Amino acid sequence: MARDSRKGRRGFGRRKVCRFCVDKNLKVDFHDANMLKYFLTERGKIIPRRISGNCAKHQRQVTLAIKRARQIALLPYTSSTI
Amino acid sequence: MLFREYETIYIMRPDLAEEEEAAVAERMSGILDKTQARLLKQAVWGKRKLAYEIKKYSKGVYVSLKYLSAADTVQELERNLKILDPVIRFQTFKIADGVDVDKRLAEQAAEDAREEAERAERERALAQQQAEAEARARAEAEAVAAAPQVAATGQEPTTAAAAGTDQAGSAAAGDDSSSEQKEEK
Ligand SMILES: [Zn+2]
Numbered sequence: 001m002a003r004d005s006r007k008g009r010r011g012f013g014r015r016k017v018c019r020f021c022v023d024k025n026l027k028v029d030f031h032d033a034n035m036l037k038y039f040l041t042e043r044g045k046i047i048p049r050r051i052s053g054n055c056a057k058h059q060r061q062v063t064l065a066i067k068r069a070r071q072i073a074l075l076p077y078t079s080s081t082i
Numbered sequence: 083m084l085f086r087e088y089e090t091i092y093i094m095r096p097d098l099a100e101e102e103e104a105a106v107a108e109r110m111s112g113i114l115d116k117t118q119a120r121l122l123k124q125a126v127w128g129k130r131k132l133a134y135e136i137k138k139y140s141k142g143v144y145v146s147l148k149y150l151s152a153a154d155t156v157q158e159l160e161r162n163l164k165i166l167d168p169v170i171r172f173q174t175f176k177i178a179d180g181v182d183v184d185k186r187l188a189e190q191a192a193e194d195a196r197e198e199a200e201r202a203e204r205e206r207a208l209a210q211q212q213a214e215a216e217a218r219a220r221a222e223a224e225a226v227a228a229a230p231q232v233a234a235t236g237q238e239p240t241t242a243a244a245a246g247t248d249q250a251g252s253a254a255a256g257d258d259s260s261s262e263q264k265e266e267k
Contacts, residue, residue, distance in 0.1 A: 033133075068173075072091050072144075072171060073093065073136060074133055075133050077134065
C-alpha cells in the first residue's frame with residue numbers, strides 16, 4: 001500500500017506486532033499450510049519480518065515450518081501461476 | 083530410556099489399489115517393531131493436491147508416522163521408502179530430542195482421548211442440529227396444514243388470501259427461473 005517514505009520514517013502506519021506473541025495459543029506448525037500461506041507472497045516467497053511483523057524468534061519458526069511444508073509439497077517453492 | 087521423537091511423512095502415488103497402500107503401511111510398521119521404535123500415531127491424511135508436481139503426479143496420498151526411536155530406525159525407514167515404487171516422496175522431521183518415552187506415550191494417549199471426545203461431541207451436536215431442523219420442518223408442515231382452517235373460521239380472511247397469492251406468485255417465479263436454467267444448459 002501507500003507508504004510514507006519521506007525523512008526515512010515509515011509514516012504513521014500502525015506498528016505491526018507478532019501474531020504469535022499476541023496469541024499464545026497460536027502455534028507455528030508445518031502441517032498447517034493454510035496458516036503458513038499467510039506468510040508467503042503470491043509467488044510463494046517468504047515475506048520478510050519487516051513486512052509481516054513477526055518477531056525474530058517466531059520468524060525463525062515460521063521460516064523453518066515453511067521449508068518443511070515445501071519439502072512435502074504442502075506449500076510451493078515458487079508459484080509460476082499469477 | 084531416552085529416545086528422539088520423529089515424524090516421517092511419505093506420499094504415495096494417487097493411483098494405487100488399497101492393498102498396495104496397506105502393504106507399504108505394513109512394511110513401515112514392521113520396521114518400527116524390528117528396530118524397537120514406539121509408534122505414537124499413524125495418520126492417513128488421504129489424497130491431497132500437491133503444491134507442485136512430483137514425478138508428474140499432481141495428487142498424492144499422504145501418510146504420517148509419529149514415533150519415538152533411535153536414529154537407526156529413521157535410516158531403515160528411509161532406506162525402504164527409497165526403494166518402494168508406490169512412494170513418490172518422503173521426509174523425516176526431528177520433533178524433539180531426549181524424550182522420556184513413558185511420559186510421551188501417556189501424553190499421546192491423553193491427546194488421542196481428547197480428540198476422540200471432541201469428535202464425539204461434534205457428532206452429537208450435528209445429530210442435535212439435524213433433529214432440530216426436522217422438528218422445525220414438521221412444525222411448519224403442520225402450520226401449513228392448519229392454515230386453511232384459520233381462513234375457514236373467517237378470522238383475517240384478507241391476510242390468508244394474500245398469503246395464498248404470494249405463495250402462488252413465488253412458486254411461479256421459481257418455475258420461471260428453473261426453466262431459464264434449463265435453456266442455458
Ligand atoms: Zn513473536
